[in-house]
Amino acid sequence: MPELPEVETVRRGLTPAMEGALLVRAELRRPDLRFPFPAGFATLISGRRIVSLGRRAKYLLIDLEGGDVIIAHLGMSGSFRVEDGRAEDGPASDTPGDFHHPRGKSEKHDHVVFHLESVNGPARVIYNDPRRFGFMDLARRDALSSHAFFRGLGEEPTGNVLDAAYLAARFAGKAQPLKSALLDQKNIAGLGNIYVCEALWRSGLSPLRAAGTLVDARGRPKTALVLLTEAIRTVIADAIAAGGSSLRDHIQTDGTLGYFQHSFSVYDREGEPCRTPGCGGTVARVVQAGRSTFYCPKCQK
Numbered sequence: 001m002p003e004l005p006e007v008e009t010v011r012r013g014l015t016p017a018m019e020g021a022l023l024v025r026a027e028l029r030r031p032d033l034r035f036p037f038p039a040g041f042a043t044l045i046s047g048r049r050i051v052s053l054g055r056r057a058k059y060l061l062i063d064l065e066g067g068d069v070i071i072a073h074l075g076m077s078g079s080f081r082v083e084d085g086r087a088e089d090g091p092a093s094d095t096p097g098d099f100h101h102p103r104g105k106s107e108k109h110d111h112v113v114f115h116l117e118s119v120n121g122p123a124r125v126i127y128n129d130p131r132r133f134g135f136m137d138l139a140r141r142d143a144l145s146s147h148a149f150f151r152g153l154g155e156e157p158t159g160n161v162l163d164a165a166y167l168a169a170r171f172a173g174k175a176q177p178l179k180s181a182l183l184d185q186k187n188i189a190g191l192g193n194i195y196v197c198e199a200l201w202r203s204g205l206s207p208l209r210a211a212g213t214l215v216d217a218r219g220r221p222k223t224a225l226v227l228l229t230e231a232i233r234t235v236i237a238d239a240i241a242a243g244g245s246s247l248r249d250h251i252q253t254d255g256t257l258g259y260f261q262h263s264f265s266v267y268d269r270e271g272e273p274c275r276t277p278g279c280g281g282t283v284a285r286v287v288q289a290g291r292s293t294f295y296c297p298k299c300q301k
């Protein structure tokens with residue numbers, strides 16, 4: 001499943017092709033993905049200019065002129081790719097095989113095609129999703145925060161608002177395990193299992209301890225929470241810098257597989273040596289709320 005860094009990587013990959021382009025025509029090749037497309041979706045978005053590409057949690061936000069926003073979620077196996085316009089008619093003679101981005105998957109899973117026109121010429125942005133757990137919706141920008149997907153979402157792990165004081169206010173008095181508190185989307189939006197495990201390992205904190213133990217009696221963050229907050233921000237920033245991770249079946253918009261999974265320090269490393277210098281412990285796996293937690297019982301307290 002794509003995590004936040006993948007979605008951010010997709011956003012950055014699509015931006016040069018989509019931002020400022022005219023969405024000449026949206027082509028839907030089936031009536032639904034995980035959910036049906038909104039009524040009149042293709043008609044409503046065709047002929048509109050794309051103002052910007054944003055992201056909230058794991059949702060891609062495509063802002064259109066006129067105040068509508070296309071909300072896209074990649075589900076389990078969704079991906080976008082960009083093809084320039086000439087590819088549709090076969091390779092142009094002067095630029096043989098002019099697919100900027102090679103096809104990564106079977107064409108039968110191409111469910112949505114955005115036909116674009118920009119200063120760079122025609123292009124197509126194609127949404128491919130073999131398992132069809134992804135979905136698209138349309139909303140008004142000025143009503144986005146009250147939309148069912150976004151209502152009650154916590155702060156982004158990439159923004160400046162997420163700080164130790166914010167988390168202290170959320171965690172104070174909580175007996176809930178720290179791992180669960182960090183996965184709670186009402187606290188931090190878009191932070192997934194992998195990066196929670198990584199951030200806890202980096203900050204030397206046990207996923208099993210109560211979230212409230214990181215807050216002092218006056219409601220202020222203890223030093224450990226300050227370090228954890230920093231670890232959350234850096235683990236996400238590192239992953240975005242690495243181009244997003246992918247455990248399986250996810251392709252970046254430029255057609256290459258993500259590679260950050262090779263540098264996970266603790267996630268999916270059960271039974272392997274802890275990488276904390278001088279620790280000598282072994283990575284353990286426990287199940288919390290139905291999700292695997294990987295951590296080092298020796299150095300994460």
Ligand SMILES: [Zn+2]
Nearest residue numbers: 274279296299
């Ligand atoms: Zn360790």
